[in-house]
Amino acid sequence: MLRPTSALLVIAAGLSATVFSAAPDKPKKPSNYAVGKPAFTPDLSQPAFDASKVTPEHLDTSMFKxxxxxxxxxxxxxxxxxxxxxxxxxxxxxxxxxxxxxxxxxxxxxxxxxxxxxxxxxxxxxxxxxxxxxxxxxxxxxxxxxxxxxxxxxxxxxxxxxxxxxxxxxxxxxxxxxxxxxxxxxxxxxxxxxxxxxxxxxxxxxxxxxxxxxxxxxxxxxxxxxxxxxxxxxxxxxxxxxxxxxxxxxxxxxxxxxxxxxxxxxxxxxxxxxxxxxxxxxxxxxxxxxxxxxxxxSHLIEGGQFGFFSADGKRQWRADKRPGQDIPTAEWRQDDPGSLPxxxxxxxxxxxxxxxxxxxxxxxxxxxxxxxxxxxxxxxxxxxxxxxxxxxxxxxxxxxxxxxxxxxxxxxxxxxxxxxxxxxxxxxxxxxxxxxxxxxxxxxxxxxxxxxxxxxxxxxxxxxxxxxxxKGTKPVSPKLDLESPEGQIAALKSPATNVRHVAFTRLEEKGAASSKAVGALLEDKNPYVAARAVWLLAQLGEAGTQRVRIWLESDEAHQRLVALRALRAANADVLDIISAMVHDASAAVRAEVAVAMRDVPAAQSQNILIELAKRYDGKDRSYLEAWGLGCTGKEGPVWLKLKEILDGNPLDWTEKFARLTWRLHPVEAVSDLQVRATSDKLTPAERKLAVDTLAFIKDASAAQAMLAAAKDKAAPIHQDAMWWLINRSTNDWAEFGIASELKKQGIFDPDAVKLVTIETPPAIPSTIKVEEVMKLKGDIAHGQSLVVRCVMCHQLNGQGVEFGPNLQGWGISQPSDIIAQALIEPSKDIAHGFDGVSITCKDGTKIDGMILSEGDIFIVRSMGGQTQFVARNKIANRKKMDRSLMMSATMLGMTAQDVADIVAYLRQAE
Incomplete structure (x- = not known):
């Protein structure tokens, strides 16, 4: 968690003092953007590749497991x-x-x-x-x-x-x-x-x-x-x-x-x-x-996203990494509604x-x-x-x-x-x-x-x-005659993906004439081969479609799922079939029904989506995301109907309904979410979920509700609410005058916060050589005691500061010389995504760190994990640093033996 004094520094950025209101229309983007710009111009000064002058290599097969x-x-x-x-x-x-x-x-x-x-x-x-x-x-x-x-x-x-x-x-x-x-x-x-x-x-x-x-x-x-x-x-x-x-x-x-x-x-x-x-x-x-x-x-659900960028594409994941999140969770936005597992x-x-x-x-x-x-x-x-x-x-x-x-x-x-x-x-x-x-x-x-x-x-x-x-087999490629019906059926059974496609297109061109031969594959003992027939039959006219419909009644969930997918692929207008599957016992089948609703107007899809919501078990995140995709563009009407059916008083929501609300996060839910976020009758976890849900509603009323949640500084969700206010004030809620509202409501006065100078110490020549370290035997126990010097910028064993890369398990996959090199000369190889920037403010304040978000406010994280929020108008200049933000072993007063000991410890630290 951010300390209160650190968390509130964002307000010093001088956000717009306008009252809460809708954001203006987005300006049109230029249309003359250069597509496909080459990354390199061919370098004809380098020697041309001449196969006759090189000795190619390959690995001996005895090396493979x-x-x-x-x-x-x-x-x-x-x-x-x-x-x-x-x-x-x-x-x-x-x-x-x-x-x-x-x-x-x-x-x-x-x-x-x-x-x-x-x-x-x-x-x-x-x-x-x-x-x-x-x-x-x-x-x-x-x-x-x-x-x-x-x-x-x-x-x-x-x-x-x-x-x-x-x-x-x-x-x-x-x-x-x-x-x-x-x-x-x-x-x-x-x-x-x-x-x-x-x-x-x-x-x-x-x-x-x-x-x-x-x-x-x-x-x-x-x-x-x-x-x-x-x-x-x-x-x-x-x-x-x-x-x-x-x-x-x-x-x-x-x-x-x-x-x-x-x-x-x-x-x-x-x-x-x-x-x-x-x-x-x-x-x-x-x-x-x-x-x-x-x-x-990953398994991909149709229409889903994985969250490497924010929903508008303007921010990479680092800018939205929440306190306490590990990197995989933050990088793929696993705590955000709308991100697939x-x-x-x-x-x-x-x-x-x-x-x-x-x-x-x-x-x-x-x-x-x-x-x-x-x-x-x-x-x-x-x-x-x-x-x-x-x-x-x-x-x-x-x-x-x-x-x-x-x-x-x-x-x-x-x-x-x-x-x-x-x-x-x-x-x-x-x-x-x-x-x-x-x-x-x-x-x-x-x-x-x-x-x-x-x-x-x-x-x-x-x-x-x-x-x-x-072992002991000699498989050979069969001779396939793609011009004959027999050859086409054989090709449809091929292990090779794109060969099957050729057979598919040839058989499809013949229409109903192919139905009998293709239909025979439905009895194939290999379920994948049988499934190929279903996809094709769905595109071979009414007779083929009827055979596919039989699979909708199968006792096997995968057959029902394949049939539904094949019918959707062949004909988008199968709402009658889709609606009949809403009660299916398989969550995967119902998820397919859900994603099929994404572009179907609310009038035709709302009842289906309501029925699907009733069958959500409260735990299956993939099902929840598929359902949310189906609700795209109609979140408000679906939520209001759900509330009417499932829950009334906001303090009486079930966990299932709270999760459904989180996934939809409609503006219609703001007042209920505010009640839940500010009520001491709910558990901290329930209140936090309400706060997190509010954070994804791009409306001034949600920002106001978040301010109400942050007002009680003794509440268990105060820090969460303040973090969201800080974060959203730089992006989705940037036009809602959060700074002035915080001051007006007595939550925080931005004028009372001062930026702090944080400079990375100047580099000094290393007195240690990697070769010297590699000759030494490391002492694991001593390395464990020394590594505490690293936790001022790194996390390890659940302790430390989130600034540099997490060291937990890192050393296991690293060669010893690479670990030693990173300690001795950190500027030689700066980890991807950890480049430093040096900012000089107009008042002389200097801040070295990593820019996590750039806009009217720069979010800058410096050594020790200290985070500051710097208004663009306070910056005199900034430049990319030509060295690492990490101090070297020599700067930390280490000897070659100290480095060897830390290397030994990191090499075995799970």
């Missing part, structure tokens, strides 16, 4: 491919690879641009023996995605998704014969990892893709424009509505019809989801990068490609396995998701790794740009994973001493594709 009963082999390696950023599989079992020789600072290294390669095992011996370039263009600068749908090849190369059609099917792009078009454009920042990622197919016949938090403004062929910005690059359209009527911010997942029409945003609020999957049940999963360590693998948050890393294994050459117990590449940890994670209310439970295990030590190198979460791997088991950088038509699992290795930080160091540009199969 895979589950019992599996074996791993090299399927292809350089010079057959270089720097694989992404890959896909076609119907003939060939693997297509997007190369990144020209990655970032090496732009121009391949003079003619990067390539899309085609690799094949022509003799079926389990190794590629053929490789050639499909296309190479100067415009291709480390494309981050390649997707193959028969002879249509989509390449994700910001700012564009490029569509190549191999008309003569010779696997070589010839502009004289083949066609090339920009399928979609408007994705910000060419040559940026946080931009456009790969396209993949869903079971519904649509194409899916993700984009990082660089932002995008793209228009589909229906003429619908989407504007997705965020505080990362401060895009001028940040916070503006897209043409579908919704505001999207941050990284996002979208889908689109292969014709280019009907684009939809399905999830947003990410940092940088590199790839996602949508399996044959229609479950969506994604991974996401961290800032700082809070990487996640983050799923498996595993700490630092750099996740990349994903795949979902449904059928193939492995034992059936592996059907339903989610795979996620993690380059920072030298591993491909595995999950076997299980239904958990309205979500899926994700329990992680290592599916394929070279590093079981728990000590990692060459990644942002370990250290900054100067941190490199120097041991071979840390060089495995899995950039992508996919399932082949033979049912084997293929893993692409970027191979480098570094991942993240937009860096690559391997001048050989080595790359490898590894193949994982069951």
């Amino acid at each position: 895979v589950p019992e009963g599996f074996e791993i082999s090299v399927w292809a390696t350089s010079p057959m491919l270089y720097n694989p950023s992404n890959m896909d599989v076609d119907a003939q079992g060939r693997i297509w690879v997007a190369e990144g020789v020209n990655y970032r600072r090496h732009s121009g290294r391949s003079r003619e641009g990067d390539a899309i390669r085609v690799l094949q095992d022509t003799d079926g011996d389990g190794k590629a023996d053929s490789s050639h370039v499909f296309v190479r263009e100067k415009e291709l600068e480390c494309p981050l995605g390649v997707a193959v749908f028969d002879n249509v090849v989509l390449v994700s190369n910001a700012p564009n998704i490029i569509k190549y059609v191999d008309v003569n099917r010779d696997l070589k792009f010839d502009p004289a014969v083949d066609t090339r078009e920009i399928f979609l454009n408007g994705f910000e920042q060419q040559q940026h990892d946080h931009s456009l990622h790969s396209v993949y197919a869903g079971p519904d016949g649509r194409w899916y893709f993700s984009n990082g938090n660089c932002g995008a403004m793209f228009t589909d062929k229906s003429g619908t424009t989407f504007r997705i910005g965020g505080a990362y690059l401060n895009n001028p359209y940040t916070g503006e509505k897209s043409d579908d009527g919704h505001v999207y911010v941050g990284g996002f997942t979208a889908s689109i019809d292969p014709s280019g029409h009907g684009a939809r945003v399905l999830g947003f609020g990410y940092r940088n989801s590199f790839e996602g999957v949508k399996n044959s049940f229609g479950d969506m999963y994604l991974n996401d990068n961290d800032d700082p360590p809070a990487c996640r693998v 983050a799923g498996d948050v595993y700490g630092g890393g750099a996740p990349t490609g994903m795949a979902f294994y449904e059928n193939g050459a492995l034992d059936s117990k592996w059907n339903g396995m989610l795979l996620s590449c993690e380059t920072g940890r030298n591993v491909v994670f595995g999950y076997l998701p299980k239904p958990d209310g309205a979500a899926m439970k994700l329990e992680r295990f290592d599916f394929c790794t070279t590093n079981t030590t728990g000590v990692f190198k060459g990644s942002d979460f370990v250290g900054g740009k100067d941190n490199m791997s120097d041991e071979r088991h840390t060089l495995f950088r899995p950039s992508d994973v996919c399932v082949g038509t033979d049912g084997a699992i293929y893993i692409a290795d970027w191979f480098d001493k570094r991942t993240g930080g937009h860096m690559d160091t391997d001048e050989t540009c080595s790359g490898t594709i590894y193949r994982v199969i069951a």
Whole structure:
């Protein structure tokens, strides 16, 4: 908790003294924003990449650990491919690879641009023996995605998704014969990892893709424009509505019809989801990068957000981190209404490609396995998701790794740009994973001493594709005739996602004539194969739809869910079917009903939403969020009706109704929430929930209610109310004159607060060398006593100040030399997100610290965790510091032995 004197410093910022009133209309943003601005100009002064002059490398398969009963082999390696950023599989079992020789600072290294390669095992011996370039263009600068749908090849190369059609099917792009078009454009920042990622197919016949938090403004062929910005690059359209009527911010997942029409945003609020999957049940999963360590693998609920930015996109998570919140909770806004559960948050890393294994050459117990590449940890994670209310439970295990030590190198979460791997088991950088038509699992290795930080160091540009199969088996890719009905059905049963899509489209084109053959798959013993038939039958006319409706009556919840999703995908006008499922026993089915209500007017959806609310168990956060999404734009009417049915007196609310109110936070609830927040008849937790709910209501009446809650300085929620007043006075409530109201009501006088000078001591040369420390044996017990010097800026063992990175468990994953380096020369590698700024005020006050929020008021956190709120008009100048805010070991009076002792302690401190 902030101390009262610290918390109230915000008022000294001189907020507007206007009375509480509605905010004025937002000014129009400029429309000439440069889309896709390159991060780098090709550097033609560097030596051109010459494969004949490098000796490529790959890791020996003996270094890999895979589950019992599996074996791993090299399927292809350089010079057959270089720097694989992404890959896909076609119907003939060939693997297509997007190369990144020209990655970032090496732009121009391949003079003619990067390539899309085609690799094949022509003799079926389990190794590629053929490789050639499909296309190479100067415009291709480390494309981050390649997707193959028969002879249509989509390449994700910001700012564009490029569509190549191999008309003569010779696997070589010839502009004289083949066609090339920009399928979609408007994705910000060419040559940026946080931009456009790969396209993949869903079971519904649509194409899916993700984009990082660089932002995008793209228009589909229906003429619908989407504007997705965020505080990362401060895009001028940040916070503006897209043409579908919704505001999207941050990284996002979208889908689109292969014709280019009907684009939809399905999830947003990410940092940088590199790839996602949508399996044959229609479950969506994604991974996401961290800032700082809070990487996640998550189940995505349609339309949901994960909260990396504020709802308007103007603030990153640090600006809204509440007292007492840990980083994962704050980073993904897990305590905020409207944020989806983050799923498996595993700490630092750099996740990349994903795949979902449904059928193939492995034992059936592996059907339903989610795979996620993690380059920072030298591993491909595995999950076997299980239904958990309205979500899926994700329990992680290592599916394929070279590093079981728990000590990692060459990644942002370990250290900054100067941190490199120097041991071979840390060089495995899995950039992508996919399932082949033979049912084997293929893993692409970027191979480098570094991942993240937009860096690559391997001048050989080595790359490898590894193949994982069951021991003693020799799976081969079947010959698929995509022109025959039998071949199309066989392709629909393929383990390879995008191959199934080709079969889907061919069978769909035939309409009802395909129904009988597709319907036969409903009896397949593999539930994923049977589900594929349902999605297609729903689009094959009335006869097919009737067969799908039968699944709505199934005893199996997953069949009812698939049927409902398939019918929604085939025909948006299925309100009768949706309303019939409102009483379903499965929370997942009811959640699907809820999200289907998002764009349905209140007149048609309110009764359905009320019935869904009655069946909320008061605990399932995913269900609550799905229901809240369904209430979008009609929160007030739904809440008033709920109040009438479920609860009356605000002091008699059930916990369930209080949570439903928190999720909707309608302005109509303000007076009741004020009663609850200020009543000493309720528990502190109940009062706090009311306060937190008020904080998300963007109305002057909510600010007034919060002031009323803060007035009683002895109340258990006083500090919470004051923190929200401070925070909201810089953003959502900035126009409501909080400063003058606080003074008028006698809560706080801003004129009585003075800013305090806090300067970081000047750096002095280090008297300690890392090499010296590494020769010493550390004393763990002494290190534990010494580490108390760190808690003035770091948290450890539940103690300390929240200023620098949390040290709890940090040392376990760090090499000893990296820990020592951080203590000895903290300015050499400043942790991402912890850059310092030096502010000089007009009255001479100097403040060194981190800017948590910037606007009319700057929220600045300094050494010792002291937070000050500085009015912009009080600042004379500010500049980025060229050194760390952290004092070095020498400045703290430590010896080399002291450093060795602290390193020893941190290496074992869970």
